[in-house]
Amino acid sequence: MAYRFVTMTKHKTSPDAGTAVAIATSQAALDAEGKVRTKVQLLPFGDPIYGRDGRGPYRLADAAHAQAVIDTTLAVQNGTELFIDYDHQSVLAVPKGGTARAAGWIKALTVEADGIHGQVEWTAAAHQALQAGEYRYISPHFRFAQKDGRITRLVNAGLTNSPNLDLAAIASADMDTDEADDDEGDTKSMKAIASALGLADDASEEEVLAAIKDMMEKSTAQSAQLAAIDTTLGEVRVAVGLAADADGAAIAAALAEKTAAIDPAQFVPRASYDALAKTVREGAEAAAIAAVDQAVADGKVPPVQRDWALDLAKKDLASFHSFLDAAVPFAAGDMLNTKTDADKSKLTAEESAIASQLGLTEDQFLKARDEGKN
Incomplete structure (x- = not known):
């Protein structure tokens, strides 16, 4: 399979144990007619994909893999929208106390013939900057598995004009790392999380995320059940003449008293x-x-x-x-x-x-x- 080349830079820290971060210059934000695109390619298919600076390999194998990336991304986002910033400021500036204004919001992710695309709603300022040629490229920020380069999810994207070497220089200047130590810590963290979830030590990121999602759904269902029980107990308190803050023991005692007062002789089976x-x-x-x-x-x-x-x-x-x-x-x-x-x-x-x-x-x-x- 032919290689796909994109410009990427890898960052050290991440909440996703066992994975690393990459930023890749991908697609021009203007189409052939000079109009601002509202649907942009965020990740290309490729197995493997290498950056022009030699980083990689990264893999986005096929449509099924791309859909898994989208599903994992949505699960992690948990209802919040992916955003597009300027020059990846959310990655590079915010950790140092800077700010990161949104240039646009990704409203939907789809699998297309050439990879993963995003439907974008640009801010007025970003639309004007793109139309004026102040920014030209969309650069995705994504996570990948360190053991095989398999892309796991999108983090966000950025408007950028930075060429390949600038991205590499930013990575080396701003992200000094002892990668071996970081990988070891990530591996230990992943094993601890997997163990807490009742999974095997070598559980994949997808398995861990699925277990967390399942746990959250069960927790939501249990919360709803507890709310329903609390409502029912409130009605019982009123029915037996107790205060609104009466505890379970008081409710049980009141019900026992009411039951003892019932004369069976006054009732017959239905x-x-x-x-x-x-x-x-x-x-x-x-x-x-x-x-x-x-x-x-x-x-x-x-x-x-x-x-x-x-x-x-x-x-x-x-x-x-x-x-x-x-x-x-x-x-x-x-x-x-x-x-x-x-x-x-x-x-x-x-x-x-x-x-x-x-x-x-x-x-x-x-x-x-x-x-x-x-």
């Missing part, structure tokens, strides 16, 4: 209650049906009015019995149709009495009587 209620309903319905059928047999309810009578009896059996007490039985032939066609629209005296007892108008009774014949 299953027993449901079975009894069903029996009562079925018995009431059977009693209503029997009362209506008897009333029809006794001539106190016309057969055509059976449905009405049954509806009343089911709703209020006592009211139905009150109606029967006042009802006058009619003769067996009273409801027969012995009228001529001329008299079919009139009620007999007996029919009028029954209608009155049933609380029906003449038209309602005639309708019920004629429907019963059909």
Whole structure:
């Protein structure tokens, strides 16, 4: 595979044990038409990648590796945005008491055909400086595994005009190191962190970060559970009449007292209650049906009015019995149709009495009587 050359300088200190830092001059910030790019290449593919000053090798093998770099970067950032500064001042000036203004913010990271790209939102000052040609290049600041040069994550990026030798000179002047001692300390720190997380001593950076992320997610879930429990305990305190700051022992004692005061004889199991209620309903319905059928047999309810009578009896059996007490039985032939066609629209005296007892108008009774014949 062809080598990709970028200008890089390595720095000593880092919170990422077992890795080192590199800064690489990468891509011009203006496109071919002289317009400020809003999507810039931050890391190129290459296995290996060497800097022009010979530093390396660094590796960004393929799309899967690039996506792992993005995932690790986002996990470390934990919701904060990557930024672009001027001349890597956040690396070189801030440790000495200087400041590092943001030139832009990286809103998204994507894997493209030639490497990792970032979607940038420039500040107004940076956009003007780029358009005026005061700055030209984007220089990524990234971490890599010391044992094999495998790039692990992005730290940030910087606007720069520094050529290769300037970057190398800055590295040697500002970052005097005893690299062997630093590597040994990083290795010890990594082993200690891995051991605390229950991992093997030789766990990779990705494994350590994944374990830390998992621990943070579990901690967040536990915090939510504790908050829910605390809310529930507050409601219990109110229910048993305790103060808002009553402790667990006081709550337990109050609940025990409330439980002891409950008389079991005043309660029945829900299953027993449901079975009894069903029996009562079925018995009431059977009693209503029997009362209506008897009333029809006794001539106190016309057969055509059976449905009405049954509806009343089911709703209020006592009211139905009150109606029967006042009802006058009619003769067996009273409801027969012995009228001529001329008299079919009139009620007999007996029919009028029954209608009155049933609380029906003449038209309602005639309708019920004629429907019963059909």
